[in-house]
Amino acid sequence: xxxxxxxxxxxxxxxxxxxxxxxxxxxxxxxxxxxxxxxxxxxxxxxxxxxxxxxxxxxxxxxxxxxxxxxxxxxxxxxxxxxxxxxxxxxxxxxxxxxxxxxxxxxxxxxxxxxxxxxxxxxxxxxxxxxxxxxxxxxxxxxxxxxxxxxxxxxxxxxxxxxxxxxxxxxxxxxxxxxxxxxxxxxxxxxxxxxxxxxxxxxxxxxxxxxxxxxxxxxxxxxxxxxxxxxxxxxxxxxxxxxxxxxxxxxxxxxxxxxxxxxxxxxxxxxxxxxxxxxxxxxxxxxxxxxxxxxxxxxxxxxxxxxxxxxxxxxxxxxxxxxxxxxxxxxxxxxxxxxxxxxxxxxxxxxxxxxxxxxxxxxxxxxxxxxxxxxxxxxxxxxxxxxxxxxxxxxxxxxxxxxxxxxxxxxxxxxxxxxxxxxxxxxxxxxxxxxxxxxxxxx
Ligand code: CA
Numbered sequence: 001x002x003x004x005x006x007x008x009x010x011x012x013x014x015x016x017x018x019x020x021x022x023x024x025x026x027x028x029x030x031x032x033x034x035x036x037x038x039x040x041x042x043x044x045x046x047x048x049x050x051x052x053x054x055x056x057x058x059x060x061x062x063x064x065x066x067x068x069x070x071x072x073x074x075x076x077x078x079x080x081x082x083x084x085x086x087x088x089x090x091x092x093x094x095x096x097x098x099x100x101x102x103x104x105x106x107x108x109x110x111x112x113x114x115x116x117x118x119x120x121x122x123x124x125x126x127x128x129x130x131x132x133x134x135x136x137x138x139x140x141x142x143x144x145x146x147x148x149x150x151x152x153x154x155x156x157x158x159x160x161x162x163x164x165x166x167x168x169x170x171x172x173x174x175x176x177x178x179x180x181x182x183x184x185x186x187x188x189x190x191x192x193x194x195x196x197x198x199x200x201x202x203x204x205x206x207x208x209x210x211x212x213x214x215x216x217x218x219x220x221x222x223x224x225x226x227x228x229x230x231x232x233x234x235x236x237x238x239x240x241x242x243x244x245x246x247x248x249x250x251x252x253x254x255x256x257x258x259x260x261x262x263x264x265x266x267x268x269x270x271x272x273x274x275x276x277x278x279x280x281x282x283x284x285x286x287x288x289x290x291x292x293x294x295x296x297x298x299x300x301x302x303x304x305x306x307x308x309x310x311x312x313x314x315x316x317x318x319x320x321x322x323x324x325x326x327x328x329x330x331x332x333x334x335x336x337x338x339x340x341x342x343x344x345x346x347x348x349x350x351x352x353x354x355x356x357x358x359x360x361x362x363x364x365x366x367x368x369x370x371x372x373x374x375x376x377x378x379x380x381x382x383x384x385x386x387x388x389x390x391x392x393x394x395x396x397x398x399x400x401x402x403x404x405x406x407x408x409x410x411x412x413x414x415x416x417x418x419x420x421x422x423x424x425x426x427x428x429x430x431x432x433x434x435x436x437x438x439x440x441x442x443x
Contacts, residue, residue, distance in 0.1 A: 024038070025059065029060045033061070038107060042433075043057055048129055054067040070083040074118060088241075134276060141175050141176055141371075143171055145348050145375050148380050149385075171358045208253055210389075212250045212410065214247060214375075216377060217377065219243055221240070240281045241368070250387070255268070272373075275420075290312055316345060319421045321338055322340050322416065337399075
């Protein structure tokens with residue numbers, strides 16, 4: 001009974017003093033910081049020059065060294081072994097109560113001025129450290145839950161019938177490639193592949209000419225279960241460690257030739273970029289909002305994918321945007337152009353819990369550090385599309401850049417950045433930090 005109560009408490013989101021909008025940190029500049037106020041406390045992995053990787057959190061323009069705080073006795077002893085690792089995997093195998101104790105202890109040392117002297121030696125300017133993949137990623141899958149994206153893309157191929165008949169019954173996904181996931185800042189080397197223009201008789205092997213981005217969220221898995229077991233939807237939030245930004249770079253010309261009959265393969269697996277900080281499920285608790293009602297006439301989800309509480313507070317109030325700065329724009333000191341702006345909760349037809357439950361519904365085992373992409377999160381209105389394929393309507397309507405250049409797809413030298421902020425009335429907004437890449441010529 002105690003375990004089931006604890007599970008229910010976790011699933012129903014704990015909002016506590018660490019989410020108080022009035023909370024203030026003694027660390028300089030934190031209370032005004034757009035991404036990392038003390039209400040956020042994201043987790044990640046960093047290194048200082050010439051040193052091994054350590055676990056940290058972002059606080060304002062600083063990284064606080066959690067491995068160091070633990071060694072100095074400033075965090076609960078139970079966390080010390082997990083915080084001495086070089087990935088977050090051991091930490092997110094611990095139960096939710098122990099992980100919440102980390103959030104509470106970190107919040108306490110960063111808000112209590114009496115702890116300032118002890119903590120300052122473990123604060124480093126963010127520019128002075130390198131950020132790494134937060135987890136050893138065992139597996140990566142990518143979903144397709146952005147219904148407006150699925151509709152926009154479907155219309156390019158099937159104007160009268162854009163959504164396939166399974167879409168509103170099954171959270172559609174495919175297996176991605178874990179080895180080519182990198183953190184923000186990694187170069188985007190233009191992929192090469194088989195391309196067959198519509199009027200050509202034969203394919204050629206050539207650099208991609210229709211390179212695109214996809215604006216997505218990534219869901220990090222916490223905890224493990226055995227092969228053959230499933231995850232009841234009521235327990236799914238127990239298995240969500242947190243969320244990041246995810247750019248599923250896509251080679252549209254390679255994709256068009258290869259995707260039938262088994263779906264995307266080399267058009268996606270050349271690189272996936274993520275934002276390096278894990279915005280924890282605990283930090284996101286206030287931003288869990290009601291899933292928009294299914295339109296009249298849509299089928300109800302099957303019972304194993306349905307939970308009234310999940311519908312009431314299971315999706316995320318997160319503002320999303322993508323910006324582009326060409327090499328010429330950066331050279332002339334021009335600001336990046338906003339390509340799109342939308343929200344996660346308007347875009348997602350299926351909730352994070354439904355994604356997680358569906359993934360394990362056949363008995364597939366999910367493990368700590370697995371990454372699940374949501375799929376491109378385009379909104380319902382023009383200006384909220386999450387890919388250039390949609391913005392340029394398949395390459396027919398170019399975007400005009402402030403430099404006078406035009407873009408249907410990404411050119412070498414282009415810098416593409418994804419942005420996300422969890423926002424809700426009455427709470428301090430928290431940001432994700434950038435998810436960025438600059439396109440380099442094919443090798
Ligand atoms: Ca995708």
